[in-house]
Amino acid sequence: GAGVSQSPSNKVTEKGKDVELRCDPISGHTALYWYRQRLGQGLEFLIYFQGNSAPDKSGLPSDRFSAERTGESVSTLTIQRTQQEDSAVYLCASSFKTGVTDTQYFGPGTRLTVL
Amino acid sequence: AQSVSQHNHHVILSEAASLELGCNYSYGGTVNLFWYVQYPGQHLQLLLKYFSGDPLVKGIKGFEAEFIKSKFSFNLRKPSVQWSDTAEYFCAVNARDQGGKLIFGQGTELSVKP
Numbered sequence: 119g120a121g122v123s124q125s126p127s128n129k130v131t132e133k134g135k136d137v138e139l140r141c142d143p144i145s146g147h148t149a150l151y152w153y154r155q156r157l158g159q160g161l162e163f164l165i166y167f168q169g170n171s172a173p174d175k176s177g178l179p180s181d182r183f184s185a186e187r188t189g190e191s192v193s194t195l196t197i198q199r200t201q202q203e204d205s206a207v208y209l210c211a212s213s214f215k216t217g218v219t220d221t222q223y224f225g226p227g228t229r230l231t232v233l
Numbered sequence: 234a235q236s237v238s239q240h241n242h243h244v245i246l247s248e249a250a251s252l253e254l255g256c257n258y259s260y261g262g263t264v265n266l267f268w269y270v271q272y273p274g275q276h277l278q279l280l281l282k283y284f285s286g287d288p289l290v291k292g293i294k295g296f297e298a299e300f301i302k303s304k305f306s307f308n309l310r311k312p313s314v315q316w317s318d319t320a321e322y323f324c325a326v327n328a329r330d331q332g333g334k335l336i337f338g339q340g341t342e343l344s345v346k347p
Binding site: 121122149151153158159160161162163166168173174177209213220221222223224225226227 | 335336
């Protein structure tokens with residue numbers, strides 16, 4: 119079946135603008151995760167959803183970052199008033215549930231460049 | 234706070250050489266351990282994982298990793314690398330009492346010369 123998809127694949131924006139990044143998880147996956155990868159660094163956890171609730175938002179860097187999820191489907195990560203340090207690849211992953219044995223499947227990512 | 238350390242940032246090997254990539258984590262509780270791989274131009278994909286049982290786990294493409302609890306380590310090995318193993322490798326840890334989030338190391342770029 120189809121994997122995790124993300125859109126857009128690339129986004130260039132000006133400092134101060136708002137951006138929305140979209141993630142479509144694998145059908146039937148109840149858990150959804152957002153990560154960020156800055157150049158030359160590993161992935162940083164941002165937030166995860168179980169269904170449409172977010173039990174752990176601890177990785178969101180500031181109140182400019184927010185995310186929502188509609189049911190057990192699409193999620194949107196919104197960054198308001200973007201800053202240059204927000205430039206990164208934003209990765210989404212989904213898993214069947216958040217049980218300890220569930221593998222996370224990653225999407226291709228959205229490369230965000232803030233000028 | 235949990236952290237994951239990968240000791241090698243860039244490794245260059247010739248084909249048929251043996252590979253070992255180091256990974257250490259800091260967390261006192263029970264963990265699940267993963268190695269992910271990202272081939273050029275592709276998505277991040279799971280290479281292997283450890284949840285419980287035999288500490289020596291085997292993954293795809295001839296890779297294996299050994300969990301040594303006393304050393305907080307989960308090193309990745311392959312006896313003989315191929316050019317097609319050129320990729321970036323990420324070690325990740327999940328603390329079982331903290332939901333499903335993964336904490337990743339910085340990654341190791343592996344270049345295999347034909």
